Amino acid sequence: MNTRATRIAGFVGFGALVALVVVLPAFVSDYNTQRFAYVGVYLIALLGLNVLTGYTGQISLGHGAFMAIGGYTSALLMVGNEQFGGPIGGGVRDVWTIPVAGLVAGLIGFAFGIPALRLSGLYLALATFAIAVATPPCSSASSSSPAAARESSSSGSPRRPGRSRGRSRSSATRSPTTSGSTTSPGRSRSSRSSVPG
Amino acid sequence: MVLATFADFMQQVVSGLASGGVYALLALALVIIHRSTGVINFAQGEMATLSTYIAWTLTANHGWSYWPAFVATLALSFGGGVLTHRVVIRPVERGDVLRIVIVTIGLLIAINGFVIWQWSGQPQQLGSPFGTSVIDVGGVAIAAQDIGTIAVAFGIVALLWVLFRFTKVGLALRASAVNPEEARLVGVRVTWMLALGWGLAATLGAVAGMLTAPTVGLDPNMMQAILIYAFAAAVLGGIDSPVGAVVGGLLLGVLLNLLSYLSQYHGLGWFTEELRLPTALLVILVVLLVRPTGLFGKPEVKRV
Numbered sequence: 001m002n003t004r005a006t007r008i009a010g011f012v013g014f015g016a017l018v019a020l021v022v023v024l025p026a027f028v029s030d031y032n033t034q035r036f037a038y039v040g041v042y043l044i045a046l047l048g049l050n051v052l053t054g055y056t057g058q059i060s061l062g063h064g065a066f067m068a069i070g071g072y073t074s075a076l077l078m079v080g081n082e083q084f085g086g087p088i089g090g091g092v093r094d095v096w097t098i099p100v101a102g103l104v105a106g107l108i109g110f111a112f113g114i115p116a117l118r119l120s121g122l123y124l125a126l127a128t129f130a131i132a133v134a135t136p137p138c139s140s141a142s143s144s145s146p147a148a149a150r151e152s153s154s155s156g157s158p159r160r161p162g163r164s165r166g167r168s169r170s171s172a173t174r175s176p177t178t179s180g181s182t183t184s185p186g187r188s189r190s191s192r193s194s195v196p197g
Numbered sequence: 198m199v200l201a202t203f204a205d206f207m208q209q210v211v212s213g214l215a216s217g218g219v220y221a222l223l224a225l226a227l228v229i230i231h232r233s234t235g236v237i238n239f240a241q242g243e244m245a246t247l248s249t250y251i252a253w254t255l256t257a258n259h260g261w262s263y264w265p266a267f268v269a270t271l272a273l274s275f276g277g278g279v280l281t282h283r284v285v286i287r288p289v290e291r292g293d294v295l296r297i298v299i300v301t302i303g304l305l306i307a308i309n310g311f312v313i314w315q316w317s318g319q320p321q322q323l324g325s326p327f328g329t330s331v332i333d334v335g336g337v338a339i340a341a342q343d344i345g346t347i348a349v350a351f352g353i354v355a356l357l358w359v360l361f362r363f364t365k366v367g368l369a370l371r372a373s374a375v376n377p378e379e380a381r382l383v384g385v386r387v388t389w390m391l392a393l394g395w396g397l398a399a400t401l402g403a404v405a406g407m408l409t410a411p412t413v414g415l416d417p418n419m420m421q422a423i424l425i426y427a428f429a430a431a432v433l434g435g436i437d438s439p440v441g442a443v444v445g446g447l448l449l450g451v452l453l454n455l456l457s458y459l460s461q462y463h464g465l466g467w468f469t470e471e472l473r474l475p476t477a478l479l480v481i482l483v484v485l486l487v488r489p490t491g492l493f494g495k496p497e498v499k500r501v
């Protein structure tokens with residue numbers, strides 16, 4: 001009896017929420033609509049994290065990396081990477097890219113899950129944290145062709161000592177800037193203010 | 198030609214040792230904390246960044262010269278580390294792993310936010326005490342900054358070794374890490390020793406930050422990548438082994454530099470700068486999966 005009541009209440013509440021989402025854009029500014037959309041985005045990410053940490057008790061600090069994989073998949077399918085010399089033509093309608101992106105991120109997550117099964121607690125946290133920080137440079141490496149990157153790096157000043165430190169500087173400073181809004185935890189907070197704007 | 202290439206190679210090794218020295222210091226900080234409190238401090242990098250900003254503001258805004266600012270920063274960092282343990286870590290130390298991880302991640306975000314709030318996200322320039330001169334050693338040109346970094350890193354490691362090996366405090370520190378209950382029974386004030394460990398770790402981080410800032414530029418996210426390298430170094434050496442942390446750090450620094458070097462000349466063109474961090478990730482994963490104790494670690498005995 002009681003469970004039935006809560007179930008009905010749940011359905012009603014869910015229906016009300018759906019109705020609210022549908023009518024909300026008519027009453028608030030575009031800017032605020034976008035902010036509410038971000039609430040939805042984070043909610044979905046949180047649901048995913050809850051499956052992992054809430055139900056199975058595994059720590060993941062690298063969840064943003066999978067958000068990034070989904071985002072990149074979607075963007076590649078829509079726009080393609082031919083202008084960067086890549087093989088993907090793009091042109092897929094935006095709605096259809098979302099399930100594909102979910103599938104791709106899911107497969108990669110599954111692949112990562114196999115070794116992750118052998119890690120637990122602190123070590124899992126450590127490995128997933130490294131994934132969070134390492135994903136942005138990974139994606140920028142694959143979007144710029146290596147030959148071009150090499151050319152630009154070797155066409156610079158003549159060799160001087162400490163140059164490789166200079167090069168490591170580029171990776172050290174670039175990684176936080178490209179990490180943008182999703183991945184590294186330290187970054188996500190500081191850039192959140194810039195996300196809606 | 199061959200000689201030139203060899204000189205190039207040696208240059209890469211030396212500057213790899215310099216960046217490896219920084220990784221080693223931060224890895225050592227992680228190891229000290231993990232040994233004594235069983236916590237992996239995700240905020241270690243941000244603590245180092247904060248310390249470096251303090252050094253920068255002392256020299257740039259308050260007119261201090263470098264070495265007094267250096268010493269003052271180390272003292273402040275030590276106090277900050279002790280305080281962090283007493284206030285933030287101790288209440289959650291014995292709890293669930295997830296709690297500790299989240300608390301240190303929260304610390305990371307809080308310190309990052311504090312630094313941006315206090316000093317803005319603008320990159321700053323911290324001076325180098327070693328200057329920008331270049332020294333020629335048998336055809337190998339080495340930056341004074343690199344030599345200084347290596348020297349300071351090794352000096353600190355030696356000091357730490359003396360502290361742990363030959364002093365009463367060091368003995369107490371080791372005792373409280375290995376067996377807190379019995380240490381307490383013989384009169385060691387274990388919780389203060391743990392706080393001392395955090396203080397030492399924060400000090401090490403401060404040195405690492407101040408050695409890093411002149412080459413990579415001081416900005417609020419400066420240590421994030423370096424923290425990952427330090428994780429990789431600590432895991433590679435065995436997360437509980439101080440010797441392993443130092444060896445792991447140096448190995449990783451040289452390895453990454455040689456990979457970049459090879460990518461320029463020897464058909465490893467796909468190895469771009471962006472792949473340095475993923476390489477560290479790969480090191481972490483492979484070591485954890487294949488040999489979880491690392492190079493120098495002892496097999497973990499599960500505490501009941």
